[in-house]
Amino acid sequence: MIASQRFGNVIRERRRQLDLTQEEVARRIATSVPYVGHLESGKRHPSEKVVIKLGKVLGLDARELFILANPQAKMLLSPARGAEGNSAWDVFSKDAGLRKFHDITDDEMQVLSEVAMMGEVRSPRDFIFILNTIRHALGK
16 A cells, blocks of 8 residues: 555555445445445545454555554654654663663663664653663562
């Protein structure tokens, strides 16, 4: 699915690829034919339940459909970046004041760097949460 495409265009094209009518799609997602037409033309906005049903019926990723239907949500679901577009780890690891305030040791920084390599952490504050969780588990 192309991110620049509109939600309505994507579902219309996929419906046609599957040789389904609007009536068949409406029946399968338990809605009306006019509603499916309104979705395809962009006159109506689908609920998350409708997006999930459409994903199943049309064989499309419901998450991608949800982002197409709610483009403003992409920002909320994307990893946090610093002012210069740096990752949360870059921002966290370069903040000497934060490290001093929380009394973060070199060993703890090493562990947190390994956490950062496991996947994108959303914000620098999440590293503090992770560190405090580790400290708590170790009884520190």
